[in-house]
Amino acid sequence: MIRESEVTPAPRPSQWLQVDAVLDPAVLAGMRAEWNALLASSNAGIFNSWEWIYPWCRRIAPDRRPMVLTARDRRGTLVGLMPLGFEVRRVLGRLVGRVAFLGETHVGSDYLDVVARRGAEEEVTRAFAQTLRELHGTWDVLDLTDLHEDSLTVKVLREAFPEMEVQVTDRYICPYERFEKGESFEAFLKRTGRRDNYLRRRKWLEKQEGYRIERTELPGALAAPMADFFRLHAARWAGDGGSQGIKGKGVESFHRDATQLLAEQGQLRLYTMKVGGQAVASVYGIVHRDTFIYFQSGYDPEWRNRSVGLVLVGETFKDSIESGLTEYDFLRGTETYKSDWAAKQRRTVALRIHAKQGAGNWFTRHEEAARTVRNVFKRILPSDAVEKIRRLRRRRAAI
Template structure:
């Protein structure tokens, strides 16, 4: 980064919940300018995460905002916390563990000065941390190729595979291109369920949001309990997070919460996030007793129809290589993990 560019870039630290909330509108405006950004990088997802999970011993909010000539150009929503070895001070992205794609938000119009400034800020304050661990960074993210400033070094490794399905302008052509086995299961599931009771597919709105979120918890838990597992929505904090984030995501136009109503009751749920031409399939659930009629496939098919109706080009199944994702025709995309260390990082952090 040249001296002239460096002089025009400043990095602000956001270290309180109040400041984070006050920053949300500017952060959301930057998100709108970033066509590669996902809803997982939006304040409607990440602020509820911090609100619900950030109040833990040793956790310190450390969001970095880089401005070029006064205009916000990058946001790195970070925090400092004890690592797996509690004596190691680790920098991680807000949203770790239950969030996909947690990389920094970078304005594509920026020439690299903003990300360089954030890395330089990390280097200038290396006495606060021992390792910076950035997970689930997508292919093509500028952070993967950004040069490290003096005093820092980065290690990058492949991390997860995310099956992604290309959508089409014509939904009929899209479904006609699926396998005969999958098309048969879709037709048979609708026919069998419709023969038993009224069947309808719906999308949550503000009036029905609470019902849909309750059904999301109930059906996800029941679906996994049928296999002797707990699922991913255990605990009051996790449920509080999803209630708050669902409200904020809906207000931001990013929530894709669909349901299959069978005999008057929600019997399958698709919880997704959408924006910038992509829909991300986050979690779902269904009544296990309907399993032979493929409710998971039916609600996924409905979610794809709705995605194509809004003009989405991709349907991202997110992390995990479950067979059903490839049955739809999804193709793997890679994420990466970047670990940044400095000269004084202790050996136990390496």
């Protein structure tokens, strides 16, 4: 186990970098300003931001001990961090120490990774890899999920642990689209599979009394549109046993916190479609650098046949292009509506490292055995029975 302290010095792996591990949640709480400065000077994704990670620690995993690796230059400036956490899992009576990304579960965090100043990515990542080697013995499994498939971290960590078992597995496909320079929304529509239906449905909606689309960005204006979003998202998935993306009061609390913090940074885009004063569709989006990130959505099932969800997604594309953004990212998931709007794909992977013998190896074998059993049941049970079980699990998770 890592001993309790605010900042634990780790072996120095570089002549110009000082690597430490932040273990105290109170220290993590005070890192917002320098964390944001580092993120702005990096190529890391928004789900590595303090605004996402800190509320996750508070609302989703308050018992998870932070183990945030930090790298500072000779002047003490933060030039890299790796947002990790440490937990002990008891599996069939055996204790397993596991190190993983903060933000890894419940909230759909894609592209988790090291955050490093541009130009210093490799040296920072190698410094963190060496530190994790030095700390081995305090952990059994290094379990990193949802990295970009081309992540430097995957390459460096594979090289850093040649004597251990290293597994890289596929996670999700993330559809996205890039806009051509100077491209208008009308030109973009012509190369999608939704143009005619979108235009026809939008034309009908525009004739309805009280039709409008509201975009909320300010921190003090989020209460009502967030309430509409949660209601519409829950309504959209009610017939399927509940949402997989937002389930449970803890996750809702996380999103209330995260949207407030993102709005303070000018990165939130919450779109609400209203007809006759009633909210009928909602999209929860995030802007990070030149990219609009479609995070979640919802709509009133009574308006399904009017394609309110389709029209509102189209309006977010229109707003993104007119705002000068150059990319639209749907994140994980290969739903048909995404491929109708976006032609490109990127993938995420998971990286797991553990010794070839011991608790980490046992933990992995246990997981593989459980997965095999689940797959057998899926094959032998009727498809409707499998779906009923899934719905029951979703309902229980939402309680």
